[in-house]
Amino acid sequence: LASGLHLGIGADYFFGKKETTVNFSQPASVSIQTQPEIKALPVRIFLSYHVSPAFYIKGGIEYIFTECSYLYRLTENDTWQEWSGKADSGQIGGLLGLGFIHDFGRFLSVFIEASGRYAVINDLKGEGIYRDSTGLEYKEKGYNLYLNFLRR
Secondary structure (H helix, E strand, O other): OEOOEEEEEEEOOEEEEOOEEEEEOOOOOEEEEEOOEEEEEEEEEEEEEEEEOOEEEEEEEEEEEEEEEEEEEEEEOOEEEEEEEEEEEEEEEEEEEEEEEEEOOOOOEEEEEEEEEEOOOOOOEEEEEEEEOOOOEEEEEEEOHHHHHHHO
């Protein structure tokens, strides 16, 4: 845009998933399974300013696409209960960063960057489902179901 001032666009992809099962044998055979998962895709536009050829600062805004899902399952002997759901949302956030670039020639550069983001992810919209071994199934659609199920 000008000497030392650059406009950029970018995207990242974050994914986290963890499955845990805990088994108890006394006083009854009980198993507890949890499987939370989160995905986030921040898409950003930013300005970077090179204070010197080797050092820059940057700041920008981003829109973050977020999806959360969960599974909680309690099994006791031959009976079980299960809570599962999926919800998604999109929110606006901001980012700031500092970076250092070292050129090793015309076609090779190494850079180190530290950046931080801030966004509040809320208004998750989706569906939660309760099932059990008796054949009962209950579905609930709406906002913040993931958070509501966790509060129960």
